[in-house]
Amino acid sequence: MVDKIKVENLSCYYNKKCVLESLSINVIQNEILSIIGPSNSGKTTFLRTLNRMNDLDSIHSRKGEVYLDNNSIFDMDMEDLRRRIGMLFAMPTPLPMSIYENIVYAPKRLGLISKKPEQDALVVRALKDASLWNEVKDRLKSSAMEMSGGQQQRLCIARILAINPEVILFDEPCSGLDPISTAKIEESMIELKRKYTMVLVTNNVKQASRVSDRTAFFLMGKIIEIDTTDKMFVSPKERQTEDYITGRFG
Amino acid sequence: MIRLSPKLSQKFSYLILFLATTLAITPVIVIIFIIVKNGMSVINWEFLASMPKNGMRDGGVLPAIVGTFVIVTCTIILTLPTGLCAAIYLNEYARDNIFARVIKLGILNLAGVPSVVYGLFGFGIFVMFLKLGVSIIAGALTLSIMELPVIITTSRNALNSVPYSFREASWALGVSRWQTIRHIVLPNALPGIMTGAVLSIARISGETAPILFTAAAFYVPHLPHSIFDQVMTLPYHLYIISTQIPNMPNNIIFGTALILLVMVLAISFVAIFVRIYFRKHRKW
Amino acid sequence: MRKIVDTIIEKIIFLCGISSVIFVILIFSFLFIESFVFFKDFSIIKFITGRYWYPDSKLALFGIFSLLVGSFLVTLGACLIAVPISIMTALYISEVASKNVRDILKSLVELMVAIPSVVIGFIGMIVLVPCVKKLFNIPTGLTAFSGSVMLAFMAMPTIVTISEDAIRSVPWQYKEGALALGATKWQTMRWIVLKTARPGIIAATMLGIGRVIGETMTVIMITGNSSRIPHSIFEPVRTMTAVIATEIGETVNGSMHYKALFSIGLVLFLITFLINFVADLFLEKNKNK
Numbered sequence: 052m053v054d055k056i057k058v059e060n061l062s063c064y065y066n067k068k069c070v071l072e073s074l075s076i077n078v079i080q081n082e083i084l085s086i087i088g089p090s091n092s093g094k095t096t097f098l099r100t101l102n103r104m105n106d107l108d109s110i111h112s113r114k115g116e117v118y119l120d121n122n123s124i125f126d127m128d129m130e131d132l133r134r135r136i137g138m139l140f141a142m143p144t145p146l147p148m149s150i151y152e153n154i155v156y157a158p159k160r161l162g163l164i165s166k167k168p169e170q171d172a173l174v175v176r177a178l179k180d181a182s183l184w185n186e187v188k189d190r191l192k193s194s195a196m197e198m199s200g201g202q203q204q205r206l207c208i209a210r211i212l213a214i215n216p217e218v219i220l221f222d223e224p225c226s227g228l229d230p231i232s233t234a235k236i237e238e239s240m241i242e243l244k245r246k247y248t249m250v251l252v253t254n255n256v257k258q259a260s261r262v263s264d265r266t267a268f269f270l271m272g273k274i275i276e277i278d279t280t281d282k283m284f285v286s287p288k289e290r291q292t293e294d295y296i297t298g299r300f301g
Numbered sequence: 302m303i304r305l306s307p308k309l310s311q312k313f314s315y316l317i318l319f320l321a322t323t324l325a326i327t328p329v330i331v332i333i334f335i336i337v338k339n340g341m342s343v344i345n346w347e348f349l350a351s352m353p354k355n356g357m358r359d360g361g362v363l364p365a366i367v368g369t370f371v372i373v374t375c376t377i378i379l380t381l382p383t384g385l386c387a388a389i390y391l392n393e394y395a396r397d398n399i400f401a402r403v404i405k406l407g408i409l410n411l412a413g414v415p416s417v418v419y420g421l422f423g424f425g426i427f428v429m430f431l432k433l434g435v436s437i438i439a440g441a442l443t444l445s446i447m448e449l450p451v452i453i454t455t456s457r458n459a460l461n462s463v464p465y466s467f468r469e470a471s472w473a474l475g476v477s478r479w480q481t482i483r484h485i486v487l488p489n490a491l492p493g494i495m496t497g498a499v500l501s502i503a504r505i506s507g508e509t510a511p512i513l514f515t516a517a518a519f520y521v522p523h524l525p526h527s528i529f530d531q532v533m534t535l536p537y538h539l540y541i542i543s544t545q546i547p548n549m550p551n552n553i554i555f556g557t558a559l560i561l562l563v564m565v566l567a568i569s570f571v572a573i574f575v576r577i578y579f580r581k582h583r584k585w
Numbered sequence: 586m587r588k589i590v591d592t593i594i595e596k597i598i599f600l601c602g603i604s605s606v607i608f609v610i611l612i613f614s615f616l617f618i619e620s621f622v623f624f625k626d627f628s629i630i631k632f633i634t635g636r637y638w639y640p641d642s643k644l645a646l647f648g649i650f651s652l653l654v655g656s657f658l659v660t661l662g663a664c665l666i667a668v669p670i671s672i673m674t675a676l677y678i679s680e681v682a683s684k685n686v687r688d689i690l691k692s693l694v695e696l697m698v699a700i701p702s703v704v705i706g707f708i709g710m711i712v713l714v715p716c717v718k719k720l721f722n723i724p725t726g727l728t729a730f731s732g733s734v735m736l737a738f739m740a741m742p743t744i745v746t747i748s749e750d751a752i753r754s755v756p757w758q759y760k761e762g763a764l765a766l767g768a769t770k771w772q773t774m775r776w777i778v779l780k781t782a783r784p785g786i787i788a789a790t791m792l793g794i795g796r797v798i799g800e801t802m803t804v805i806m807i808t809g810n811s812s813r814i815p816h817s818i819f820e821p822v823r824t825m826t827a828v829i830a831t832e833i834g835e836t837v838n839g840s841m842h843y844k845a846l847f848s849i850g851l852v853l854f855l856i857t858f859l860i861n862f863v864a865d866l867f868l869e870k871n872k873n874k
Contacts, residue, residue, distance in 0.1 A: 134475030390602030415799020507701025
């Protein structure tokens, strides 16, 4: 069991207001770690700190350290870090271009591929890995904006897979989707576990129990409890965790 | 005083508002009508494509058309890249601090400066201080500084209308900020930027005061050879022939005014068309 | 390599970003330096309050009081005409007209912006000036009044467009609240909409003034260019902009006259700066409602 990401005493502030309080947590290689908790508990802030999406926000500040393979992410080149840690947003964010171009966009910009056959192969592989290939193989040139919400979200997954990240962050990826699309995305996530390490932030407690190996419960910017998903859902140690999981608040 | 019932007073007020609106749009229609009616008769190929003759009282307006075209082209070449970059800086890079506020104040201020003061400044700095003389380049520099705030503002609005989520999606894939701007933001903001630029072209084509003493010439017997030549332009030519030349035949003045008007309105329509077209075909 | 290119481009973008500030500073300091030299030789009090602008006589006098009065008179006249009409038009367009009519009216109003000021001046010369002469039975139609009328047309698009934005940004809850209490639509407009949109309308008016005060070509062509202090709006006047535009070509570089014109430029610069700054404050106020 190797720690892929290690977070030590991380605190985050928005306009001096503390939203994460000296957090320490680790993410193990090839696991799915779920983070659950009510809104405003700091889940998304935590996730956006891991690939430094918060850095562009001028009112944001932080303390503490995050290590990826024992190297501090704050010393890394930002673009390089984001290539290694991909992120899927709550709402599908296809770029306004064709399905094909959406996938080759980042690899082209990053200089990973150039030749046309390489691009074609990459598109096929990424779409297959995101289990989208069968649905779109006949219309790769059509606009990504015309797909359904669930397809768009899986396209975004394919887009991340195309740059070969090591970790993928999911920020409530199914919040805008219907149950069938949600099931498809969860399927892909379990499928992807063999190759990638994943962190899933979700409002949906059941989703966490379905897909994740371990679950952490956040409340008001603090970790209340972290354990294997099975244990957490069967016999939580903390009263607050139990109340949240059973739906007494949140 | 008689008090009207609320219903009646509403009807009465609407009538007044309607009359005011009619009053506000009449001038445009009247001006265009008068110029078209009186100017049509002189417009022919000869008028468009020949030099003025007989102390401007005869012949055509070719050098003024060419001159306007040249000076507008030079201006837009100078101002569009600068303005666009400034807009990119303000919208994509600047954080909301004192420094950005100073720049915004600067743009606001530039936008309010009267065009004749630009002319004065251009005369002082480009014509005299930099010794460019009264020339196309001095005029174009003056006009481009004048047009800068307009370009910055319209480009900035265009950039701002591109959803923030596109940028985030691109950054999250490890693409750098400039690459994101270059490949995602700019292509999607292009219609808005183009519309702004074309409207600027229309505005510059009609300007007189800034080039009065930086570029314009009363009469040049040949078409401009280089950017250091003086130049005739349509608006300045119209000013000259309508105020400075005695016994000027009215129909030639009207004809010149018509050409200027048609040019400016046609360019504006192109801009409006571009805007409508892209709004319909936008995918987001 | 990719990184280096990015950095260079970002540096260029930054430089362009500060260019506007550089130009403002450049314009201001250029005007200021020339004026400063001028005011060392000619008292600033005499410059502002002097009644006579005789730049060419042996004992040159550079009093701009008559020019200030000229600019003020033309601007005031234009505002008196343009502001009420524009506000009523804005109300009509945003609250009364149907959607299709609104679009047509708006484009017609905005079309006026596109017409070059020389064309407006020329039409004023040919159409308005003879009318004014006959109508008021005065020796010349080249008067401050003629200028005011034409400039009012030019200010209207600015005032209409910005007022309309302000009126439309009035939250619909305010209107519904009044309508629910039994007020007619007109009463709601009169007492609720106009009041809430006031900061925006004031800003619109100020920006209109800014446009009128800086207008040059129209003014040269139809206000008569006489630097006597006028007694009424039906006399010829001369504005600051007209003096700069007509005289700069004839001055000797570095002469007192040359510097005096730059000092007028500085006065114009400061006036318009103030107007725009205040207008922007009102616009911000309108936005933060």
